[in-house]
Amino acid sequence: MSQKAIKVKQNPIQRKNRIKLNLWCWAFVSLTLIFYLLFQGYPILCSIYYSLFNWSGMTSNMTYVGLENYQNLLKDNVFWGAFRNSFRYMIMVVPLEVTISLFFAYLLNDEKLRARTAYRVSLFVPVVVTASIVGIVMIFIWSSNGIINYVLKSLRLIDKNINWLGNAKYAMRTVVIVSVWKDMGTYMIYWLAALQGVPADVIEAASVDGATRGKTFFKVVVPMIAPTAGIILILCTINSLKAFDLIQTLTGGGPFFATDVIATFVYRTAFTSDMGLPRFGYASAAATMFGIVVIIIGAVLNALKGKLQKLQ
Amino acid sequence: MKKLFSLLLAAALVLSLCGSLTALADEPITLRVYDWSDSTLVYRQKFHEEFMANNPDIKIEYTQLTIDQFNSTVVGAIQNGEGPDLFPVPTTLNLSTAVAENWFLPLEDYLPQEFLDTFLDGTLSEGVQRKNGVLYTLPESGSLSNSMFFYNKDILAECGLEVPKTFEDFRAACKTITEKGAGRYWGLIEGGNQANRCDILFRALVQSAGGKISINNRALTVNGRVPYDTEEVRKAVELLQGIVEDGSLYPDTASISAPEARELFAQGKAAFLCQGLWCIGTWANDHPELNYGVMVPPKGADNGYVANVESIPWMGIYSKTKYPEAAARYLKALYDTETYHYQADVVKSGSYVSVIKGVNEANMVDPVMKEYYEAASQCIDIPIATSRNVKFYDFYSTVVGTTPSLASIAQGILSQAIDEPMDYLAALSDAETNAWKTACEAVGIDFSELEFSNWVAGQPYTAADYAALQ
Numbered sequence: 151m152s153q154k155a156i157k158v159k160q161n162p163i164q165r166k167n168r169i170k171l172n173l174w175c176w177a178f179v180s181l182t183l184i185f186y187l188l189f190q191g192y193p194i195l196c197s198i199y200y201s202l203f204n205w206s207g208m209t210s211n212m213t214y215v216g217l218e219n220y221q222n223l224l225k226d227n228v229f230w231g232a233f234r235n236s237f238r239y240m241i242m243v244v245p246l247e248v249t250i251s252l253f254f255a256y257l258l259n260d261e262k263l264r265a266r267t268a269y270r271v272s273l274f275v276p277v278v279v280t281a282s283i284v285g286i287v288m289i290f291i292w293s294s295n296g297i298i299n300y301v302l303k304s305l306r307l308i309d310k311n312i313n314w315l316g317n318a319k320y321a322m323r324t325v326v327i328v329s330v331w332k333d334m335g336t337y338m339i340y341w342l343a344a345l346q347g348v349p350a351d352v353i354e355a356a357s358v359d360g361a362t363r364g365k366t367f368f369k370v371v372v373p374m375i376a377p378t379a380g381i382i383l384i385l386c387t388i389n390s391l392k393a394f395d396l397i398q399t400l401t402g403g404g405p406f407f408a409t410d411v412i413a414t415f416v417y418r419t420a421f422t423s424d425m426g427l428p429r430f431g432y433a434s435a436a437a438t439m440f441g442i443v444v445i446i447i448g449a450v451l452n453a454l455k456g457k458l459q460k461l462q
Numbered sequence: 463m464k465k466l467f468s469l470l471l472a473a474a475l476v477l478s479l480c481g482s483l484t485a486l487a488d489e490p491i492t493l494r495v496y497d498w499s500d501s502t503l504v505y506r507q508k509f510h511e512e513f514m515a516n517n518p519d520i521k522i523e524y525t526q527l528t529i530d531q532f533n534s535t536v537v538g539a540i541q542n543g544e545g546p547d548l549f550p551v552p553t554t555l556n557l558s559t560a561v562a563e564n565w566f567l568p569l570e571d572y573l574p575q576e577f578l579d580t581f582l583d584g585t586l587s588e589g590v591q592r593k594n595g596v597l598y599t600l601p602e603s604g605s606l607s608n609s610m611f612f613y614n615k616d617i618l619a620e621c622g623l624e625v626p627k628t629f630e631d632f633r634a635a636c637k638t639i640t641e642k643g644a645g646r647y648w649g650l651i652e653g654g655n656q657a658n659r660c661d662i663l664f665r666a667l668v669q670s671a672g673g674k675i676s677i678n679n680r681a682l683t684v685n686g687r688v689p690y691d692t693e694e695v696r697k698a699v700e701l702l703q704g705i706v707e708d709g710s711l712y713p714d715t716a717s718i719s720a721p722e723a724r725e726l727f728a729q730g731k732a733a734f735l736c737q738g739l740w741c742i743g744t745w746a747n748d749h750p751e752l753n754y755g756v757m758v759p760p761k762g763a764d765n766g767y768v769a770n771v772e773s774i775p776w777m778g779i780y781s782k783t784k785y786p787e788a789a790a791r792y793l794k795a796l797y798d799t800e801t802y803h804y805q806a807d808v809v810k811s812g813s814y815v816s817v818i819k820g821v822n823e824a825n826m827v828d829p830v831m832k833e834y835y836e837a838a839s840q841c842i843d844i845p846i847a848t849s850r851n852v853k854f855y856d857f858y859s860t861v862v863g864t865t866p867s868l869a870s871i872a873q874g875i876l877s878q879a880i881d882e883p884m885d886y887l888a889a890l891s892d893a894e895t896n897a898w899k900t901a902c903e904a905v906g907i908d909f910s911e912l913e914f915s916n917w918v919a920g921q922p923y924t925a926a927d928y929a930a931l932q
Contacts, residue, residue: 207537207538208533208537208541208552208554208555208559208563209555209559209562209563209859210541210563211562226865228865228866289717293714293717294713294714295713295714311713313713313714313716313717315716315717316654316655316713316714316715316716316717316877317716317877317878317879318877318878318879401655401717402655404655404716404717404873404877404879405654405716405717405873405874405877405879406866406870406871406873406874406877406879406880407866407870408879420534421530421533421534422530422533422554423554423863424657424658424661424678424679424863424867424868424869424870425679425681425858425861425863425864425867426858426859426860426861426862426863426901427554427555427559427859428533428554429862
């Protein structure tokens with residue numbers, strides 16, 4: 151059968167209705183579109199524009215340098231260090247966040263579990279707390295005299311206090327743990343929404359057929375929530391690559407760039423300097439370059455998700 | 463009847479409009495003042511209350527930010543004509559650039575000469591507060607070294623130690639203190655997550671080892687090269703590494719800020735802290751029981767020294783302010799010693815030394831502050847590139863800093879994040895030498911002007927020495 155669309159001649163009333171419907175659609179979308187253009191589109195374009203200049207962001211003296219900022223970035227070891235750290239952070243955060251949040255969501259989706267709403271709320275609370283506040287509190291908790299060292303010492307797991315955020319060996323892992331704890335609630339909600347879409351009778355049928363809880367989960371539930379898993383994975387990956395506020399508050403990218411990710415690199419380069427003026431143009435180039443990488447990763451993951459869905 | 467009603471209504475409207483206009487005329491103007499002077503906040507607030515009581519037509523809206531916040535949130539507003547009425551020159555900028563950007567009004571148009579005469583001689587100097595002879599900013603305080611060492615007298619007495627004078631004594635003292643403290647207190651504490659504090663500490667130690675090195679953010683070369691990998695630098699590195707290896711550095715140093723280090727020192731968590739005069743006022747308020755003293759940094763060589771800091775520009779009146787007269791009134795009051803007490807308060811409290819004649823002599827009553835003043839008076843003037851050629855202000859606006867900087871490397875040493883700091887320092891010296899050469903070329907200065915061949919480390923550099931170089 152031909153796939154070609156058949157052109158149907160519409161009468162004037164149908165056409166009028168179609169235009170009316172389109173206008174309504176645009177009216178509903180317009181507000182979001184305007185806000186997007188103002189607060190996302192315009193800054194992105196500005197950033198690309200500034201990346202072509204040698205500019206401090208503090209003076210009106212802007213010198214057009216073309217792609218020089220990008221060329222310099224390619225030779226900048228600190229930038230590539232931050233680039234690597236961003237991916238190290240993502241590789242550690244995404245699997246932990248996705249699996250732990252799924253574990254809790256599955257656990258808390260059980261209707262027989264008493265006070266499950268209270269558990270859900272307690273796991274979601276860190277999400278609504280401002281990242282900078284979490285950062286400040288965590289600095290105390292993870293300090294060498296903090297509760298973590300006290301507990302680990304009491305359990306005889308360590309014999310000497312460790313400065314978890316001030317030691318380059320442990321800083322990234324500590325930041326990852328705090329980040330997973332803070333954001334896990336968001337993904338738990340997504341998983342819960344997906345799990346609630348799994349029909350109860352299917353689970354019951356599996357149970358009647360003698361499937362264990364684990365088998366039911368892997369053989370029945372997982373295939374049914376796979377489409378949502380794809381979305382969660384994409385969101386979690388992109389969010390982890392954009393991480394800034396928590397890392398800035400916890401370590402500022404230190405010690406000695408051990409937790410320096412692209413966002414902290416961009417912030418530091420754009421607004422501070424040890425000598426000379428800050429480098430807003432250079433920071434814009436770094437942000438643009440990394441933004442392109444994130445878009446590519448997002449597109450690849452999206453394509454993979456589409457293919458996997460088709461295979462199902 | 464309708465006409466009468468309309469007339470009454472019109473009259474009421476006119477009256478209410480007049481009333482509103484009168485109310486508007488009586489409404490005080492709001493003067494917005496922004497800065498980052500956290501150590502004097504209490505006295506500043508007291509001053510504002512006094513000022514508003516004496517000037518009911520002015521309401522002060524005072525906002526205190528960190529320098530990073532100022533750079534990221536206020537600078538854009540200044541450029542767009544929406545800046546505060548009074549604000550300081552950001553530390554990342556120099557007056558020359560701020561004036562070129564037309565940020566400030568010439569102050570002499572609003573401040574009388576008799577007021578300016580109350581400032582100590584040399585405090586309203588060319589290049590720092592003046593550009594081409596025109597005064598644009600006023601200094602916040604007198605220039606005093608911010609790299610003196612505070613020591614806790616009780617801890618030293620408990621450990622049976624004298625004030626250490628050399629690098630070896632200092633490291634040994636830190637070790638003894640840490641061992642005797644057994645987790646109660648440590649040898650040295652520093653605000654290690656603040657790069658600028660690590661930089662100041664490190665440079666002070668290099669100078670104490672007799673090394674030729676500039677104060678932070680300033681340029682100086684030795685034998686045509688940026689001197690960050692010299693023998694004196696190695697000595698400073700070894701001292702810091704030794705303290706860290708001995709476990710004598712407060713364990714959280716790498717992740718705490720300067721105010722946190724200041725607070726922990728006052729709580730008796732460490733015996734030594736390298737900071738500035740502003741600590742004295744804060745401790746007098748928050749920890750009057752703290753028994754402490756001030757010493758110059760320990761020496762690593764006989765020709766060791768500590769350099770005086772350069773004066774920096776501070777507050778000016780925004781060029782686009784609607785209320786320049788009110789802003790000038792604010793500035794006059796801030797430095798006034800007859801009606802207001804701000805200058806006396808900050809000196810009495812030990813927050814900083816005043817730039818107004820007679821204030822320090824009359825109000826420096828705190829014995830620790832006197833001790834600090836005496837210790838800091840041992841600091842010497844070292845060569846300053848801008849004193850040789852004012853075009854170096856343009857150099858500072860042009861030069862591109864290298865990462866990791868000296869400050870970052872010092873942070874890396876304190877946090878044990880780098881194993882071979884001298885390798886990083888050698889690479890930094892090479893990179894900075896190239897960057898400084900490029901910046902010199904860009905602004906048309908001879909790179910060799912950063913070299914002061916007639917300076918002997920440990921000896922003060924005088925006007926005669928500058929003249930001899932011409």
